[in-house]
Amino acid sequence: MSTPGTTPTPRHRRWWVVALVVVLLAAVVVVAGVLEHRAWEDTVARYEADVAAQAAEAQGSRAAAEAAYTAGHDDLTAAIDAGVPVLAASEDQVADDDVRRSLVQALDHAETLRDTPVTYPVHTSVVAAVSRPNPLRSQTLPAVEAEVVEASDPSPDDLDASAAAVTDATEAVVEARRQWAYDALGPAVTDARDALTDLTGESVDAATEQELVEAVTAAGTILDAGPDAVDAEAAVELRDTLLDTTEALWTDRIDRVVTARRAAAQADGVDCTVDRCVALTFDDGPVADTRRLLRVLERRKAPATFFLVGANVERNPEIARAVVDAGHLVANHSWNHPQLTTLDDAEVREELRSTTDAIVDATGFRPYLVRPPYGDVDDRVRGISLRSGLDTVLWSLDSDDWRTRDAEQVHDDVMARVEDGSNVLLHDIHPTTVDAVGKLVRDLRKEGFTLVTVDLLVEPEQS
Numbered sequence: 001m002s003t004p005g006t007t008p009t010p011r012h013r014r015w016w017v018v019a020l021v022v023v024l025l026a027a028v029v030v031v032a033g034v035l036e037h038r039a040w041e042d043t044v045a046r047y048e049a050d051v052a053a054q055a056a057e058a059q060g061s062r063a064a065a066e067a068a069y070t071a072g073h074d075d076l077t078a079a080i081d082a083g084v085p086v087l088a089a090s091e092d093q094v095a096d097d098d099v100r101r102s103l104v105q106a107l108d109h110a111e112t113l114r115d116t117p118v119t120y121p122v123h124t125s126v127v128a129a130v131s132r133p134n135p136l137r138s139q140t141l142p143a144v145e146a147e148v149v150e151a152s153d154p155s156p157d158d159l160d161a162s163a164a165a166v167t168d169a170t171e172a173v174v175e176a177r178r179q180w181a182y183d184a185l186g187p188a189v190t191d192a193r194d195a196l197t198d199l200t201g202e203s204v205d206a207a208t209e210q211e212l213v214e215a216v217t218a219a220g221t222i223l224d225a226g227p228d229a230v231d232a233e234a235a236v237e238l239r240d241t242l243l244d245t246t247e248a249l250w251t252d253r254i255d256r257v258v259t260a261r262r263a264a265a266q267a268d269g270v271d272c273t274v275d276r277c278v279a280l281t282f283d284d285g286p287v288a289d290t291r292r293l294l295r296v297l298e299r300r301k302a303p304a305t306f307f308l309v310g311a312n313v314e315r316n317p318e319i320a321r322a323v324v325d326a327g328h329l330v331a332n333h334s335w336n337h338p339q340l341t342t343l344d345d346a347e348v349r350e351e352l353r354s355t356t357d358a359i360v361d362a363t364g365f366r367p368y369l370v371r372p373p374y375g376d377v378d379d380r381v382r383g384i385s386l387r388s389g390l391d392t393v394l395w396s397l398d399s400d401d402w403r404t405r406d407a408e409q410v411h412d413d414v415m416a417r418v419e420d421g422s423n424v425l426l427h428d429i430h431p432t433t434v435d436a437v438g439k440l441v442r443d444l445r446k447e448g449f450t451l452v453t454v455d456l457l458v459e460p461e462q463s
Contacts, residue, residue, distance in 0.1 A: 051127050054125050057146075057148050058146040065120055066152070069159070072163070076162055079163040080107060083173075089233075093180050093236065094177055095183070099173055099176045100173055102172065103172070110165070110166045116154055119152070121149070121151065122147040124146070127143060128143055178232045178235075181236050185235055186223060187349070191246050191349075192212050192245070192246045194353075195246045195249050198389060205249070216242070219238055222238065246387045250390075251386065258455050272421070273458060276448055276450060277421060277458075278420075278421075279305060279422070280304045281425060282433075288316075290319050290323065294322060297326070297441075300441040306331065306428070307333035307369075308331070308332070308355070317358075320359060321363050331367045331369035331370060331393070334351045335358075340372050341378050341380070348385075370385050370390035371392075371393055377392060393455075395424065395425035396422055401430055401433040402430065404432075405430060407436040411440050414440055415440070421458060
């Protein structure tokens with residue numbers, strides 16, 4: 001309110017305030033715009049980085065997967081290539097079949113895995129779309145998808161595990177074969193040394209004998225070094241040399257003995273390449289009835305072959321001696337009459353060697369023929385027999401005397417089937433067989449047959 005008598009002071013307008021507000025608002029808008037733009041640029045940069053990383057992953061994942069698969073596949077192939085020849089070389093040359101079986105299974109799985117066509121499973125990688133939250137400058141960057149390889153199928157881990165299994169199984173077979181080679185060398189050396197000892201003083205091939213001596217010396221060095229130092233290939237080769245040379249030495253001895261006996265027989269007018277020869281052979285003695293059989297043969301002036309059981313020789317050494325003194329041929333029929341193919345090598349060797357020793361002790365004669373009980377024989381038993389100085393002889397005509405136990409039946413069965421070169425199987429442990437022999441010898445001679453020991457036949461080893 002004005003005071004009476006004074007002039008009112010005019011009111012000044014503050015226009016600059018408005019201007020200031022406008023300026024401030026403009027500044028805020030500018031700053032906000034700058035910040036929003038920078039934020040968008042950061043978003044775009046992250047988006048582009050994600051897309052680039054995605055592209056790199058998509059491209060690199062296949063290369064990495066292929067490289068990893070190739071490396072694993074190559075390692076697996078190398079393991080297989082190493083294992084296959086080891087498996088082949090170890091056949092019949094490891095003590096435990098389960099060791100080889102593990103390698104067979106590992107190789108089967110590995111070869112299946114190796115030959116499986118490879119695939120590369122993928123997953124889709126997504127970089128999400130982004131939009132600029134500015135209505136005045138609307139902008140959207142699209143979502144980007146790419147396929148990324150996860151791994152190979154079969155996976156590198158599967159390939160590596162299979163390769164490791166093959167490698168481990170291969171090493172186990174190598175070790176088992178090394179032990180087998182070491183263990184097998186010992187018996188071969190024993191056979192060789194026994195041959196050299198048993199044939200001392202006999203006329204044998206000097207070169208073969210020297211080769212065997214050298215092989216025994218080399219084998220002794222290997223055995224002294226122990227199994228861990230064994231080169232399996234070299235040990236197996238040396239073992240084969242020992243076996244082959246031992247067999248050659250005994251074969252030479254047997255051939256010389258048989259040749260001399262055939263020459264002596266020919267000098268006496270018996271030649272089975274010309275004559276119709278028959279050999280009567282008697283298994284399982286000597287027993288009490290063997291003496292009666294010897295008397296029958298003596299009266300008939302008939303030679304025979306006796307395949308003696310070692311245990312019976314030990315019980316009746318004087319009867320065994322009587323057989324030899326009567327001019328008959330004695331041979332080995334094992335110690336206890338087992339099926340030799342069911343025994344291990346050491347047991348077969350003992351059956352044969354102990355019987356030979358008993359015969360030598362009782363008669364002074366070293367047998368060179370063996371008839372495996374029951375005719376049960378295979379290549380393994382033949383080899384052990386030969387390395388024990390014994391050639392294997394079976395039979396061609398089974399009289400069935402062990403089954404019929406009837407003298408007339410035995411006689412008639414033999415006469416019905418006999419032919420030139422017959423190797424007749426009989427058993428002097430059966431009294432009925434002894435009863436049949438006198439008439440059998442008489443009638444064989446009536447039919448024009450010449451009776452001989454089995455080694456004089458042209459082909460004595462038959463079954």
